[in-house]
Amino acid sequence: MFGRSRVLMAAVLALTCCFVAGTGYASGNVDLTFTAWSYGVETVNDNIAKFEQMYPGIKVAFSDFSWFDYHDIMATRFFSKTPTDVCYSSDHWLQEWAAAGWIVPLEDYFPWVRESKAEFAKYAVEGMTYNGKLYGVPYYADLMIFIYNEEMLKKAGFNQPPKTWEELAEQAKAMKAKGICNYPIIFEFGQQEGAANEVLISMVYSRKDGHMFNGLEPVFNKPGSAAAKTLEWITEGMQKSKIIDPASLTMAEIELVKSMQSGQHAFTILPKYNLAELNNPASSKLAGKFKMALMPGDTHETVGYVRFYAMTKMAVDRGKDVVDAVGKFIQYFGGKTNGKYIVEKRWAVEKGLGFAQLPLYDDPDVVKAINSWGDVKLELEQAKLARAKEGLSPFYGTWDLFVRTELHKAYLGQQSPQQVLDTCAKKWNEMRKK
């Protein structure tokens, strides 16, 4: 009996010690959970280590998931309340996440965010804004750009990259006729590829009256619209003149970069940061041959998109200490530390990622890095012609998935471009009603 009570007392004492130690830890330190998609994981971990050195009271638990599954994983995490304080998000998911109450407007919690807005590119601000409030600070922001293989172009007898879509078709046909390559053009239209529709939209934007929506009203399905012309151009290139590789329908970004590096294609459209990888001598024998040009078309406009850091409602529910820690985290990773964009600069210089923080264009290191694989002047020129995606709404992400499958029917010649666009508009209107 005596022995049993001693054991009980010891257990109570041990539990009390644990509790005291626990509260002591909680009062002095904050644990943050940060989720991201898998890109540059080593760099992210290194950045986290530097952040933790700067703020010894904050510990960051980092998890990464494939980009292809990221949205679905995050939605289930939010719904099941799996601890997540700060995460990557994207312009095409923002409204869905914000409307569901999963993420919160940063400017309501951190005054510095509102002040930073002036330094961010316009399309990026638009892509991070919902109901007039800024929900994110850019992780990176980039443009969809037109890329060509200069050597192949010269071989085909052209000195200048194409300025219009008609010119591009002519150059591609000439290249095919001369046997330089079988399919001069390739796109990333794989159904798993999140940027598939961004490629198409950038082609629409570059045409005269290139619009997808007027507010939330679809205009892309109007007969003779820029979208209809674009879809007809792609279908013709894939089905008749056979200048576009049908393998485009299964291509995702990484595979496409490798295909370009294999020298089998001369033209493509990709998020701009891929130009750094294409011209990377460590991974390509054709390094230095890939150039960017303004998006062919009448206006040369393109899509500018943003991926950003967001704070979750779960973090807010955990209390002020956690919110303060998230604020420090986001400021370090996407804002200024001692007056400098440290992490953003690192991504730009080391990986070639684009950025929304415009003052970085004045940084000599950044300019030097960009010029080593691209052309900073041309990039700036294209950036000025970049527009955010139209029609961003809580159901945009879901509609985007539906559209990827439907567009294939036009590319394969199973349905006319107009039929496909009408189906997409019908779906949009159905989702809007719900």
Next chain:
Amino acid sequence: MSPVGVSGRGTLASSTPMISGRREKPFLLVVPTLGIVLCFTVFPIGYALVLSLRRFLLTQPWDTSFVGLRNYWEVITSDYFRASIASTFKFAALAVVCVLIYGGLVGLLLDARLWTSRLLQVLILLPWAIPPAIAGIMWKWIFHADYGAVNGFLVGLGLLKDYFPWLSTPSTARTCLVIAHVWKEGSLAAVLVLAGLQTIPRELRDAIFCDGGGPWTYFRHVVIPFLKPTLLVIAIYETMIAILTFDLVYVMTGGGPGNATALVSWYAYIESFRFLNFGHGAALSFTIAAVILVMILVYLRVLKTEEVY
């Protein structure tokens, strides 16, 4: 005499606690298992049934109202469902026939007891040991349009002029999926056929040959009747596996091009985890389960009428 009598009222009454303990013990012993079954089988199915009768969009968590059978109606009447049923039917028909042929031929080859039989057994079982997702990735690269082994091989032999986008053309994408599926599933069929072949009495074969019959007579009048129940079991199992194929689609084609390889299981996944409509996803899953259940009942009825050797 033992205090616990085997007869007599008084004796039984005096030992009631012990007897009741005996009665309870078996029930107590199954409680843990029952708990596990309830937690991991009955509850999820019950919850999924509830989900299928409610509006359950993950992105609109505030509205989970009861909608009756509307989710079922919406998925069954959708164009996508019709297309996926057609794709599934084409895929399953081709896959089951091919698995049966492959399994049958390989089973016969293994039963021939050649000097290579041992090595062949290992090689043929190997695909079975590879996880479907890994197999899918492997086949995706094999059929890759720009640097796949199939293209390299066929162009090298001069059978193809240029590289062909196997996974970007609806008919070839479906065929590639069937090839990968047969490669993965054929092993089991071959093993089952081999087991079936080994139950055939040797005397029957000798008798056929003594009576002047050849290999074809033996095959037609002995092997086929003996293997019929085995082949039927393989057909049932493979039909279910083909209908539920998901991993290969996920990895190799993502349902594309268009919706050429969007099988019904892929549709259920898309509705639940891409469109985040768990109401639709659950309704679709129950619909698929009902279809499979009907198929099993039909198959079992057919099996029952079969003569078993």
